[in-house]
Amino acid sequence: MALIECVELTHVYLKGTPMETEALRGITLSIDEGEFVGIIGPTGSGKSTLIQHFDALLRPTSGTVRVGGVDIGDPKTNLRAIRRQVGLVFQYPEHQLFEETIFEDVAFGPRNLGLPEDEVRQRVEDALRAVRVDPEKFGRRSPFSISGGEMRRVAIAGVLAMAPQVLVLDEPAAGLDPQGKVEILNRIRDLHRSRHITVILITHSMDEAAQLVRRLIVLNQGQVAMDGPVREVFARGEELTAMGLGVPAITELLQRLRRRGIPVRADAVTPDEAPRAIKEALAWS
Amino acid sequence: MELSRFVTIGQYIATESPVHRLDPRTKIGAVTLLMVVIFLVRDFTGYALLTAFLFGIVVLSRIPVSHVLRGLRPIVFLLAVTLILNVFFSGIEGGQVLFRLGPLVVTREAVVRAVFIGYRLIALVVATSLLTFTTSPVELTDGIERLLRPFRRIGVPAHELAMMMTIALRFIPTLLEETEKIIKAQMARGAEFERGNVFRRARALVPVLVPLFVSAFRRAEELALAMEARCYRGGEKRTRMKQLRFAPRDAFAMGVTVAASAIFALPFETWVAFLR
Numbered sequence: 001m002a003l004i005e006c007v008e009l010t011h012v013y014l015k016g017t018p019m020e021t022e023a024l025r026g027i028t029l030s031i032d033e034g035e036f037v038g039i040i041g042p043t044g045s046g047k048s049t050l051i052q053h054f055d056a057l058l059r060p061t062s063g064t065v066r067v068g069g070v071d072i073g074d075p076k077t078n079l080r081a082i083r084r085q086v087g088l089v090f091q092y093p094e095h096q097l098f099e100e101t102i103f104e105d106v107a108f109g110p111r112n113l114g115l116p117e118d119e120v121r122q123r124v125e126d127a128l129r130a131v132r133v134d135p136e137k138f139g140r141r142s143p144f145s146i147s148g149g150e151m152r153r154v155a156i157a158g159v160l161a162m163a164p165q166v167l168v169l170d171e172p173a174a175g176l177d178p179q180g181k182v183e184i185l186n187r188i189r190d191l192h193r194s195r196h197i198t199v200i201l202i203t204h205s206m207d208e209a210a211q212l213v214r215r216l217i218v219l220n221q222g223q224v225a226m227d228g229p230v231r232e233v234f235a236r237g238e239e240l241t242a243m244g245l246g247v248p249a250i251t252e253l254l255q256r257l258r259r260r261g262i263p264v265r266a267d268a269v270t271p272d273e274a275p276r277a278i279k280e281a282l283a284w285s
Numbered sequence: 286m287e288l289s290r291f292v293t294i295g296q297y298i299a300t301e302s303p304v305h306r307l308d309p310r311t312k313i314g315a316v317t318l319l320m321v322v323i324f325l326v327r328d329f330t331g332y333a334l335l336t337a338f339l340f341g342i343v344v345l346s347r348i349p350v351s352h353v354l355r356g357l358r359p360i361v362f363l364l365a366v367t368l369i370l371n372v373f374f375s376g377i378e379g380g381q382v383l384f385r386l387g388p389l390v391v392t393r394e395a396v397v398r399a400v401f402i403g404y405r406l407i408a409l410v411v412a413t414s415l416l417t418f419t420t421s422p423v424e425l426t427d428g429i430e431r432l433l434r435p436f437r438r439i440g441v442p443a444h445e446l447a448m449m450m451t452i453a454l455r456f457i458p459t460l461l462e463e464t465e466k467i468i469k470a471q472m473a474r475g476a477e478f479e480r481g482n483v484f485r486r487a488r489a490l491v492p493v494l495v496p497l498f499v500s501a502f503r504r505a506e507e508l509a510l511a512m513e514a515r516c517y518r519g520g521e522k523r524t525r526m527k528q529l530r531f532a533p534r535d536a537f538a539m540g541v542t543v544a545a546s547a548i549f550a551l552p553f554e555t556w557v558a559f560l561r
Contacts, residue, residue, distance in 0.1 A: 018349060057469045083473055088473040095499070096492075108492065159473070
């Protein structure tokens with residue numbers, strides 16, 4: 001059974017006011033347990049609006065959204081149960097830190113779940129370790145005294161500590177330096193592999209998408225423009241460019257080589273695959 | 286959760302109407318005059334005419350009536366308290382008794398006065414929100430700065446005041462958006478804002494207020510830096526891109542407002558006597 005299911009989901013902001021805007025227009029998709037899905041789309045395509053439905057922070061204007069089989073549009077639905085299942089990491093999550101110590105901040109979520117204190121402690125330590133922040137060393141420090149990349153990881157730990165089955169992240173690597181980016185993305189990949197949680201990742205970087213996810217959903221103007229395996233989506237480079245998106249740098253390179261008459265396979269999307277494609281084309285192997 | 290649905294004050298709605306095109310000074314002047322008039326009107330005829338006048342402006346401005354009325358939502362509570370206090374505790378001695386409720390006496394005069402006061406509050410909010418709906422924040426502060434200029438001699442920092450207002454108005458929607466985002470992020474971590482007693486609810490706001498202050502200070506620093514990087518320095522000899530200029534339509538609008546104000550403010554009987 002699909003873990004998250006949207007049928008003809010439409011969302012209109014500020015309905016009935018002069019500022020009314022239609023953010024989502026008839027989105028139908030389903031995401032299964034254990035998937036690692038990327039969502040890409042130009043600015044204003046509705047990505048953030050869509051994922052807020054997954055955590056029942058927004059309700060559909062029309063259409064339905066089911067999370068774990070539960071309809072979030074139903075007024076009787078227990079929203080807390082859904083939010084326990086789905087962990088949503090907003091853009092720049094470090095802007096939501098507020099406690100005096102890192103430990104307390106990460107403990108905010110588990111305490112809201114009403115867990116006993118020793119379990120809270122266990123969860124906080126696990127979550128901090130999962131993002132490679134040493135709870136012994138950092139636990140008692142102020143979240144405002146550490147670097148931006150560390151703050152980002154602490155904030156993500158704050159969501160992980162709630163032990164969600166689905167982790168939804170809105171551009172988790174935005175605004176970090178290259179090393180911080182790699183660090184965050186590797187942690188997310190680890191979580192997917194070791195804890196088998198479903199991950200949904202919004203990104204603006206085609207390279208990130210190519211290296212991390214298996215399935216890619218492309219949103220454009222509030223509608224699903226494409227939905228399929230990464231390779232298939234990136235094979236439609238021209239359509240993506242027309243939307244203001246692109247293909248991974250390596251795919252671009254191979255496509256250019258082809259245009260120059262070198263018969264490489266142009267479906268490689270990560271740097272690891274590229275050398276083989278080139279060697280094959282040059283008959284070196 | 287859409288905060289901007291509830292907070293309509295300070296919102297500018299670009300519907301391009303004759304009201305939008307007026308000089309901001311005209312609109313500020315007219316609204317100030319209307320605010321005085323709202324308190325001078327003493328009879329039902331005056332209020333009926335004033336209502337019709339305000340309604341006329343709303344129609345002319347092409348702002349949906351429903352949106353103007355939505356701006357009243359924040360004052361509903363204030364309105365209710367005002368009405369109740371004025372009806373039951375008017376302190377009016379004598380008068381025609383409508384009914385008694387224990388020790389409380391409700392007179393006809395008290396009810397009339399309560400309705401007037403309530404009406405004044407509504408009219409004030411409608412008139413002022415019409416100003417902000419039809420005037421962009423930049424125009425508005427330009428107008429205020431220009432109107433305050435004569436007072437600079439006595440030490441009123443006109444430009445600085447206007448700049449502060451511009452910045453404040455500019456950041457209302459930004460901070461609302463930010464608040465909404467933080468609330469959602471904390472809700473995603475299981476926070477609840479509508480449960481428990483007053484103290485619990487107040488405590489529940491800490492996870493929202495702390496990040497909000499942090500971000501407000503961050504924004505302030507960034508803005509100050511950006512202004513300095515553009516060599517911003519106070520009001521001395523600054524020129525502006527958009528010069529304010531009175532047009533014939535401004536004279537017309539002001540004339541109509543003054544005439545209308547005179548009609549509303551004077552009691553009906555005076556007019557009847559005068560016309561005879």
